[in-house]
Amino acid sequence: MITITINGKNIKLDEPMSVLKAAGKAGIKIPTLCHHDALETYGGCRLCVVEVERMPKLQNACTLIAADGMVITTESEVISKVRRGILELLLINHPLDCPYCDKAGECELQDLVDKYGPTVGRYTEIKRKVPASHKDEIFVRNMDRCVVCTRCVRMCNKVQGASAIDIIGRGNKSRMEPFSSASFNCEYCGNCLSVCPVGAILSRLYLHSFRPWQIDREVETVCSYCGVGCSVVVQVRDDSIKRVIPRFGLGLNNGLLCSRGRFGYEYINSEERLKEPLIRKNGKLEKSTWSEAIDFTAKKLTEIKNSHGGDAVAGIASPRCTNEDNYVFQKFMRMACGTNNIDSVSRMGFASAQKYLEDLLGQGVTSNMISGVKNADTILVVGGDPTAVNPILGLAVREAARNGAAVAVIGEAKGLEKFKTLKVVPPVFREAELLESLLSEVAEAKDPRNERPAVDQGISQLSGGSAGVDTGELKKILLDGKSISIILGSDLVQRANGHRALFAIAGLTYMLEARLTLLSDRPNEQGLIDMGCLPDTLPGGRPVTVHDFRDKFENEWNGTIPENEGLSLLEIIEGAENGNIKALYVMGENPAFNLPDSSSARKALESLDLLVVQDIFLTETAEIADVVFPSSGWAEKQGTYTNLERRIQLLNKAVGASSSMEDWKILKEVSIKMGYQMTYSSAEDVMDEIATVSPLYSDLTYREISAGHCLWPYHGKPLRGEINELPASAEAPEDYKEDLYLVIDKPLFHSGSLSRKSPALRKICPEPLLRIGPGHAQKLGLKDGDLVDVSTSKGGFDVTLSVDDCLGDGKVYLSNNFEDRGVLSLMGYRLDPVTKAPGIEGCAVKIQKKADSSAGSDKS
Amino acid sequence: MFNETVLKEIDGIRAKYPDARSALLPSLYVAQREFGWLSPEAMTCVAKTLNLPEAMVRGTASFYAMFRHNPVGRNVIQLCTNVSCMILGSDRLLDLLKSRFDLEPGETTKDGRFSLVIMECIGACGTAPAMLVNTDFHDNLTEQNLEEIMGKYK
Numbered sequence A: 001m002i003t004i005t006i007n008g009k010n011i012k013l014d015e016p017m018s019v020l021k022a023a024g025k026a027g028i029k030i031p032t033l034c035h036h037d038a039l040e041t042y043g044g045c046r047l048c049v050v051e052v053e054r055m056p057k058l059q060n061a062c063t064l065i066a067a068d069g070m071v072i073t074t075e076s077e078v079i080s081k082v083r084r085g086i087l088e089l090l091l092i093n094h095p096l097d098c099p100y101c102d103k104a105g106e107c108e109l110q111d112l113v114d115k116y117g118p119t120v121g122r123y124t125e126i127k128r129k130v131p132a133s134h135k136d137e138i139f140v141r142n143m144d145r146c147v148v149c150t151r152c153v154r155m156c157n158k159v160q161g162a163s164a165i166d167i168i169g170r171g172n173k174s175r176m177e178p179f180s181s182a183s184f185n186c187e188y189c190g191n192c193l194s195v196c197p198v199g200a201i202l203s204r205l206y207l208h209s210f211r212p213w214q215i216d217r218e219v220e221t222v223c224s225y226c227g228v229g230c231s232v233v234v235q236v237r238d239d240s241i242k243r244v245i246p247r248f249g250l251g252l253n254n255g256l257l258c259s260r261g262r263f264g265y266e267y268i269n270s271e272e273r274l275k276e277p278l279i280r281k282n283g284k285l286e287k288s289t290w291s292e293a294i295d296f297t298a299k300k301l302t303e304i305k306n307s308h309g310g311d312a313v314a315g316i317a318s319p320r321c322t323n324e325d326n327y328v329f330q331k332f333m334r335m336a337c338g339t340n341n342i343d344s345v346s347r348m349g350f351a352s353a354q355k356y357l358e359d360l361l362g363q364g365v366t367s368n369m370i371s372g373v374k375n376a377d378t379i380l381v382v383g384g385d386p387t388a389v390n391p392i393l394g395l396a397v398r399e400a401a402r403n404g405a406a407v408a409v410i411g412e413a414k415g416l417e418k419f420k421t422l423k424v425v426p427p428v429f430r431e432a433e434l435l436e437s438l439l440s441e442v443a444e445a446k447d448p449r450n451e452r453p454a455v456d457q458g459i460s461q462l463s464g465g466s467a468g469v470d471t472g473e474l475k476k477i478l479l480d481g482k483s484i485s486i487i488l489g490s491d492l493v494q495r496a497n498g499h500r501a502l503f504a505i506a507g508l509t510y511m512l513e514a515r516l517t518l519l520s521d522r523p524n525e526q527g528l529i530d531m532g533c534l535p536d537t538l539p540g541g542r543p544v545t546v547h548d549f550r551d552k553f554e555n556e557w558n559g560t561i562p563e564n565e566g567l568s569l570l571e572i573i574e575g576a577e578n579g580n581i582k583a584l585y586v587m588g589e590n591p592a593f594n595l596p597d598s599s600s601a602r603k604a605l606e607s608l609d610l611l612v613v614q615d616i617f618l619t620e621t622a623e624i625a626d627v628v629f630p631s632s633g634w635a636e637k638q639g640t641y642t643n644l645e646r647r648i649q650l651l652n653k654a655v656g657a658s659s660s661m662e663d664w665k666i667l668k669e670v671s672i673k674m675g676y677q678m679t680y681s682s683a684e685d686v687m688d689e690i691a692t693v694s695p696l697y698s699d700l701t702y703r704e705i706s707a708g709h710c711l712w713p714y715h716g717k718p719l720r721g722e723i724n725e726l727p728a729s730a731e732a733p734e735d736y737k738e739d740l741y742l743v744i745d746k747p748l749f750h751s752g753s754l755s756r757k758s759p760a761l762r763k764i765c766p767e768p769l770l771r772i773g774p775g776h777a778q779k780l781g782l783k784d785g786d787l788v789d790v791s792t793s794k795g796g797f798d799v800t801l802s803v804d805d806c807l808g809d810g811k812v813y814l815s816n817n818f819e820d821r822g823v824l825s826l827m828g829y830r831l832d833p834v835t836k837a838p839g840i841e842g843c844a845v846k847i848q849k850k851a852d853s854s855a856g857s858d859k860s
Numbered sequence B: 001m002f003n004e005t006v007l008k009e010i011d012g013i014r015a016k017y018p019d020a021r022s023a024l025l026p027s028l029y030v031a032q033r034e035f036g037w038l039s040p041e042a043m044t045c046v047a048k049t050l051n052l053p054e055a056m057v058r059g060t061a062s063f064y065a066m067f068r069h070n071p072v073g074r075n076v077i078q079l080c081t082n083v084s085c086m087i088l089g090s091d092r093l094l095d096l097l098k099s100r101f102d103l104e105p106g107e108t109t110k111d112g113r114f115s116l117v118i119m120e121c122i123g124a125c126g127t128a129p130a131m132l133v134n135t136d137f138h139d140n141l142t143e144q145n146l147e148e149i150m151g152k153y154k
């Protein structure tokens, strides 16, 4: 126990810490400028000086470690004088342009000068002049305001791990610059901007558009982009979003955000938002009224249900919508439409993987915490790049690596290039075999567990074949691990034999007693599953085919639930194609664009008798719909999201949306018109019902969610569901012999339909890029920036080539985020017979330089 | 990118230190020798070779006066104008460089033959005025021998 005295107050400390921290614990504030709680200690500004008895000189409170018996004074005549002196020196160069600077009102230098500073400076030197740099699309750098505290640099290097900026120059010419001295070319997380104490780094999104004290209200809510579920504060003025910021101490992201979360909010205010319901009349979508559109939808759905049966209707739910929306959606499909044909794009990764893994290892097996990843000593990343798909989770991996964890990557994870211990690249689409051979080696080295017969049996039946890659080093890393986290991305699931890779992952998890995280590129994939937006599962993960579960819900819901499992996502599309599905109800999803072989999907959707779409934009799917309802967007509604750790978090309404309606409410109105009663008057009412019927969300209330973190299963009872027999082993792997294959890219800056309507994200990354390794580019005589025609058997289009040093040969990467040029339109699929996820593999591709591309080549 | 020999040289430097950052300054010298100055490309090469962030390479390079951030002529003159040299006539040498070679401090002759850098003290106060041309040391300079010395550098 260390006892120190600060300003006459005795303070007991359990562990060694800086005097600054100790004072903070005792509620004593010491002024700081270079120090920031989220960053490593620097000791550069000396504003935190304190007097320590028996030490002749003033000491930095931030770097001085408290020792037993220290007697410290934090405010005195001398200390104030020194602080005033330091500030006077800073003000030699710092321009006094507060009236014009966005930071005024929340500037730490301004506050310090207000408290300690000189009112007049004695120095007469001419201030240094560094012109403001407006060369970046997002950040404005005003380097004459920089006080060289290095907070931004420490943030970028040590927390974000991007190392994109540094202090350049020397003496009073020092200032922060990105390498190019102009544009940042970085991860655009904006975390440097958050920690800058002065107005040296500003955001162009709201430059000179408001003062911090002119904010009407601040609303705490959750980011709408990915499954991490970062807490954000939305600042509103005149009912429009001024900015979205994180807050240190708030949420699991604790002050950090990624580019999408911080700069991707503008879509909410987009001019292109749908404003009124539309109905197709004479082949054209025409403006309509809410009551007409609701009546029309209910009437048509009832007709189709009556003449073709409930199973002629299907629904696609949305991992962008809240738990409440999704709960009402599946209830509407099951009870009003009479079908279990309910699925979502989550089928293409998260939901399929989770279902299979939970069937093997029990419900909740994928609920590893982000802090668990941070504290792991060994991390295996496979099938996706956490720093791009779930950036804040990616930071946890980087932090673990910095703290000495071994990070093994199978496949590509660009954002971990500098952090990985080992990278193993299997031959194209042969991940399953690599993982299987890894599993058999690991199982051989470990004692058998004999706890889950299906897994034990599966392991014993492994063929021991290999993908032709040495797994020795991988095995060693995994066997050396004491606390192992496995992070799994959707690439692995999108294989015709995806379940085999999933089995291998399950086996590794089981043998190594590892923890599992599934990457999730939508904010509420977990919630959607928990709410039962699946063809085979009721809320709470209860199988729909089990009579007792159905019975319970039928009593609660007052009606009959169809007994048979419904169709999965791509089976629904195939159903539309062959005429078995007549009506499709789509909530917040864009299947005409987001599914593999999307042009065929689009044709299938066009052939439907009825296509109903609820969305915030006129998406590719809404364009071909018969009825379109404008729904409320993320910042316009209340509800809950369940993140990839299964943390249930509250979404709060920040701005009003006069002409739109919440998704659950639209469904409720249609349902009532179809004769199935719903009585909710708020999202909270829906949650009350969920808390009654869902065994996983028992007794959950909004009050409790907002009071703290609610981790799944909330008072609930997860199932120990188990597969007792593995499906017969799949056929031999295909031999892929083409020269070049197309694969799906998941970039950091975009997510699709929302990000492409966000001007800031479009400025950071304006167009799709076809990424290729340097070796293969050279082989094809192509260079960075070339305009190329990319084509497969499904079609083709022009796109800019980007040569990426960390990629190998044989594959090119393209995203599915931009209008008319989504990679999925070029790719076919084969369903994995077990998970029903589309196997999107083996897509041979040709790329050819466009003749006129020299103009595009020097744009880097 | 660097050629094989240079890459090997930098690898050799790298091998001397446990941390790549320690190899940065000597490697920047190599890059400056190869490229003549530290262009962004030169710094990128160093960053790639040492596997260090580009921004950090530039931050470090920009701190030190001996690294050049603009293209220079084939020969770089570093003339001292500190107290001893000044008293013993470095101003006159500067005038001569201006009138005879059209060379001003911080600039390069049109034919790319010389660049001139003013520097502070090369420790030759006893034999001032003094200068360095590339890495060669010359002292006891006068207007006469300055022209002569310069004639040796093409």
Ligand code: SF4
Pocket (backbone or CB within 6 Å): A152, A155, A156, A160, A162, A163, A164, A165, A184, A186, A187, A188, A189, A190, A191, A192, A193
């Ligand atoms: S935005 Fe993020 S990545 Fe870019 S410089 Fe700032 S901290 Fe670094």
Ligand code: SF4
Pocket (backbone or CB within 6 Å): A145, A146, A147, A148, A149, A150, A151, A152, A153, A176, A195, A196, A197, A198, A200, A201
């Ligand atoms: S830009 Fe801001 S955070 Fe970075 S060193 Fe300057 S004052 Fe500090």
Ligand code: SF4
Pocket (backbone or CB within 6 Å): A223, A224, A225, A226, A227, A228, A229, A230, A253, A257, A258, A259, A260, A261, A262, A390, A391, A392, A393
């Ligand atoms: S990590 Fe995910 S939840 Fe967090 S800010 Fe980024 S997109 Fe939003």
Ligand code: FES
Pocket (backbone or CB within 6 Å): A031, A032, A033, A034, A035, A042, A043, A044, A045, A046, A047, A048, A049, A060, A061, A062, A063
């Ligand atoms: S806060 Fe302690 S030196 Fe800056």
